[in-house]
Amino acid sequence: MVNDPGAVDATPARAPTIKDVAARAGVGIKTVSRVLNDEPNVRPEMRDRVLEAMASVEYRRNSMASSVRRRDQRTASIGLVVEDLANPFASQLTRVVQDHALRRRYLVLVGSSDGVAEREREIVGEFCSRRVDGLLVVPSGTDQSYLAAERERGTPVVFIDRPGKKITADAVVSENEIGVQQATEHLARHGHTRIGYLGDRQSVHTAERRLAGYRAAMTELDAEPDTGWVRTELTDASAAYRAATGMFQQDDAAPTAVVCGNNLITVGTLHALQALGLRETVAVVGFDDLDLADLLRPALTVITQDIEAIGERSADQLFTRLDNPGEEYARVSVPVRLVPRGSGEIPPPPHGEGE
Amino acid sequence: MVNDPGAVDATPARAPTIKDVAARAGVGIKTVSRVLNDEPNVRPEMRDRVLEAMASVEYRRNSMASSVRRRDQRTASIGLVVEDLANPFASQLTRVVQDHALRRRYLVLVGSSDGVAEREREIVGEFCSRRVDGLLVVPSGTDQSYLAAERERGTPVVFIDRPGKKITADAVVSENEIGVQQATEHLARHGHTRIGYLGDRQSVHTAERRLAGYRAAMTELDAEPDTGWVRTELTDASAAYRAATGMFQQDDAAPTAVVCGNNLITVGTLHALQALGLRETVAVVGFDDLDLADLLRPALTVITQDIEAIGERSADQLFTRLDNPGEEYARVSVPVRLVPRGSGEIPPPPHGEGE
DNA sequence: CGAGCTACTGACAACGTTGTCGACAACGTG
C-alpha cells in the first residue's frame, strides 16, 4: 500500500538537521552547533549567516540527539509521579512544579500512579529510560528502595507529600499532624468534646500522621474518643459516605463534630450529613480545600495545604541536588493553615452531653 | 540485592549501556538490541543469558539514543498543550489522554499556555525539539498557521475544545451551541422568559458558539433579550461577580434566570447571587460541571462536557493520523449533557411579568 | 622578519542505539 504510484509524496517529511543548515549557510556543522549553543568565538557575520539559514529552513534542534552526545547526558527534563492528575491537589502541584521548572528551562513529565506501587515503578522506569535529570515522587506502597539504584546512576529523587519507605532521601511534606491537631482543638474551642475523625488507610503516611494529630489533640483535651467516633481505611467518597452515615446514626453516642482526613472523605461526609439533615447541626472541618468550599452553606472550614510552597520547595530541592549532589538529605516541612468559613464554627447542640 | 553501604564509587555514576550488557553476557551488542526489541531469531538460551545480564546490571534502555537512530524517529510520546493544567477541565482531560496514550505505550508531555499565543508557540517548539510524534492543542490566540510547518515535517496536530485558526486540521469539539441552546430552552420550559447570559470573550471560539446557542434559543422563543441581560468579555470569576451584581441589581429589568458561559463565570455569579440573597430566587444553569455542584443548595444545574469522550476521541484521532497520514481532516463533535440538579428548575417569581 | 599569540573555523570522533549485511552452521532437497 505504501508502493501506491499515485501517492503524491514530494516532501520526504524529514526534519532539517544542522547539516542542512550548514550546507545552506556554507559553513561547517560545528559552527552551526556553536551558534545553537551560544558558544563564543563566532564572527557576528557568520552567526547571522547561520541564523538566517536556520530561519529559512525552520530548523528545530533535535534535543534527543543533543542529550545523547552531551557529556553530562542532561535532558533538561524532570519526572513527576503523582497519584492522580485529575485530583486538584495533584494538578495544582504539577502546575506549580512546571512553572518553577520552566524558569530553568526544564520540562516536566507527569504520570499518575493511582496509588499503585507497581504503576509507580513502571512510570519511574519509563522516565528513567527517557533519562530525566531528576525525579519528584508522591510515593505509594511500602517500598521505594528500588529508587536507590536510579539515584546511584545519577538521578536524584525528592519525595513529595510523604517520605519514601525503606530509603532515605529528600522529602517535602505538609505538617499533617499539626494541622489535624489544630482542627480538633479549633472544634474544642467552639465547645465540642464529642469529636469524630474519618480517615484514609493507615498505611498511607499522611493519613497515619493526621490520625496521630487527632489523637494528640483528644488526649490533650482529656477527651478519650469513643471507638465509634474514629473510622479509618476509607478509600473513596462513597466509603466515607457509608462510614459517616453509620457514625451519625448512633442516636445516643454520635459525635457533635467531625474532622475529615482528606477531601474525598469530606465530600462523602457532607453528602451523608445532607442526607441525614444534619448539615447545619454537625460541625465539620475538612483537610484540603475544595473549589466551592465557600459557596456551601454553611461554608466549609478547612485545613489547607500550601500547594504553592510544596511545589516550589520540592522543585528547589531537586535542582539544588542536581547542582551539588553531595549534600545531606533534608526533610522540609511546609505549614498548613486553618481557614474558618462556618462549618467548623457550629456550636454543639445545647442539651446536656452524654458520657 | 547489593546491601553494601561501604562500597562507594565503584560505579562512576554512568548508566550501563548495551555494550556493558553485551560484554557481561559474552555476546555482540546487536544480540542485546534484538532481545531488547523482541526481534525474532535469537536462541532462547542466548535470550536468557542477555536478560540475566540486563537484570544484573539493572540496565535501562536509553530511549533518546534509540529514537535518534530509529528509521521513523518515533519517540513514543505526544505533546498536549492546555490553557491551565490547574483547571479541572484541563487536568481531567490530561488524565484521560494519558490513559489512552499509555495503552499504546505512549508518554504525554503537558504544557500550560495560559491562553497566551506566544506561550503556546514556545511550548509547541519545545515539544517539537523533543520530537514528539504528534500534538494535541487547545489553541489560543488568532493564528495557528505556524503549526502547518510542523505538520509538513511529520508531526500531526489535533485541536481540542476549539478549532485552530488560519489552518485546517483535525479538531474535537463539544457541541457548545446546542448545549447552551438546550440550557436556555430548559429554563424557558420552567416558565422563564427573562433569561440572561454571562459569557467569556467573544474572541474565544467556544464562547462565541455558546452565545450563539443562547441567541438561537431566544429567537426561537420569540423573546428578544434586553441588552442588559447579556454580558460578555468576562475573563475571570471576579469580572463575572461584578457583571452579575450589576445585572441583578436592575430593579425593574433584571432577568429571572441566567445561563453562565463557563465554570469561572458560574462561580462568580453564584457568589454575586449569594451576596444579593437571590440564590433561591434566580434560576441558574452553568456550563461545565463543578466538583461540589451537587452539595450546593440549591444544587447546581449544569451542562457538562463529556471530557472522557473528548480525550478519547482526540487521542484516537491523533493515533489514526499517525498510522495513516493521507486521510481527510475531520471535525468531531462530542455531545454535551444537561444535568438538572435544582438551580435550573427554580420557577420565575409568580407576580406578573414586565417586558 | 620570525615567533608567539588570539580568534576563528571545520574535519573528525564519539555518544548509545538500530539497520545492513555478511559469516557461519544446520538443515532439507535433489
Next chain:
DNA sequence: CACGTTGTCGACAACGTTGTCAGTAGCTCG
C-alpha cells in the same frame, strides 16, 4: 554430494548532535 534455505549471530555504519583538536588567518612583540 552439491545446493539452496533458514536460523543465528556479530562487525560495522549510521542517526544528529557535541567534544577534540588541528589548522588558518591576523595580530603583536621583540
